[in-house]
Amino acid sequence: MQRPLIVMFLAALAAMPAANAAPRDDILAGYAAQAKADDAAFGGFSATRGEALYRDRHGGGKPDTSSCTSCHGDKTRAAGRTPVGKAIDPVAVSVAPTRYTEPAKVEKWFRRNCREVLGRECTAREKGDWLAFMMTQ
Amino acid sequence: MTTVIRSIVVGAVLFAAGAVMLSRAKAGSDEFFPPVTDPLTRQECGGCHMAFPAGLLPARSWQKVMGELDNHFGDDASVDAATARQINTYLMAHAADSAGNGGMHRWLRGVSAAAAPQRITELPKWVREHREVARSDWTRKEVASKANCVACHVDAERGYFEDD
Numbered sequence: 001m002q003r004p005l006i007v008m009f010l011a012a013l014a015a016m017p018a019a020n021a022a023p024r025d026d027i028l029a030g031y032a033a034q035a036k037a038d039d040a041a042f043g044g045f046s047a048t049r050g051e052a053l054y055r056d057r058h059g060g061g062k063p064d065t066s067s068c069t070s071c072h073g074d075k076t077r078a079a080g081r082t083p084v085g086k087a088i089d090p091v092a093v094s095v096a097p098t099r100y101t102e103p104a105k106v107e108k109w110f111r112r113n114c115r116e117v118l119g120r121e122c123t124a125r126e127k128g129d130w131l132a133f134m135m136t137q
Numbered sequence: 138m139t140t141v142i143r144s145i146v147v148g149a150v151l152f153a154a155g156a157v158m159l160s161r162a163k164a165g166s167d168e169f170f171p172p173v174t175d176p177l178t179r180q181e182c183g184g185c186h187m188a189f190p191a192g193l194l195p196a197r198s199w200q201k202v203m204g205e206l207d208n209h210f211g212d213d214a215s216v217d218a219a220t221a222r223q224i225n226t227y228l229m230a231h232a233a234d235s236a237g238n239g240g241m242h243r244w245l246r247g248v249s250a251a252a253a254p255q256r257i258t259e260l261p262k263w264v265r266e267h268r269e270v271a272r273s274d275w276t277r278k279e280v281a282s283k284a285n286c287v288a289c290h291v292d293a294e295r296g297y298f299e300d301d
Contacts, residue, residue, distance in 0.1 A: 062211070081281075082184075082185045082186065083185075083281065083282065084185055084186040084281060084282045084284050084285050085186075085279065085280060085281030085282055085285035085287075085288055086183075086184075086185060086186050086187065086285070086287070108216075111213070112212070112213045112214075115213060116212070116213070
């Protein structure tokens with residue numbers, strides 16, 4: 001009874017370095033399935049569209065936070081800042097490998113921040129595009 | 138009881154009393170507000186601004202804040218029901234007027250018992266403590282907001298708000 005547990009434990013340890021990528025891939029796969037359900041012509045996520053979502057000034061949300069860069073900053077690998085003045089850790093995966101690994105956290109902030117900037121929730125395609133962009137950063 | 142044991146016991150009692158008095162003194166001053174110790178509250182209430190110490194507002198204020206998270210100063214700070222319940226319990230238990238916080242009633246001077254202010258920065262005591270802060274200090278770029286305590290109180294995350 002004990003041995004299989006130990007083997008599983010060792011296997012889990014061995015898998016640790018990849019542990020951050022797997023949940024992120026699952027999150028991305030979930031968005032892909034939803035994007036496909038929303039639009040049968042969906043042909044995959046685009047880092048280019050993700051960058052536009054990140055940098056563009058949008059209407060519909062709050063005037064003083066009209067872009068994702070209003071808080072996350074122009075440089076994805078540098079710290080951002082909230083309107084209250086608190087620092088935000090960078091959003092680029094290369095410097096923040098633990099980001100986009102907790103589905104509930106990712107969803108909560110997409111919901112809040114898309115409403116804040118766009119005045120509506122982001123679509124699954126937009127969320128996947130953002131992740132695709134951040135994974136190139 | 139031998140003398141040795143008796144003196145150890147007396148020593149221990151005195152030490153304990155001293156420790157209690159020390160923590161009283163700290164809690165009773167306007168300089169130290171114990172930082173948030175609940176990890177969930179730190180995480181959920183510390184993303185957009187510092188996780189404000191619970192002792193900075195009375196329980197009725199925290200209740201109001203927690204009841205209106207979906208429109209939190211114009212932001213959506215809502216969390217799921219179980220999370221909200223845990224944060225609410227923590228904040229209520231450590232509020233300025235909670236049983237364990239005897240010394241902090243002074244912080245609430247001037248707040249009517251019927252009022253539940255959501256802003257720390259509108260408490261009469263907070264306003265009084267900051268009356269002499271220069272205008273140019275508030276407009277410094279790193280300050281951004283009165284609620285950005287950390288910009289001026291460098292040790293605020295550890296609970297210290299002394300003059301500096």
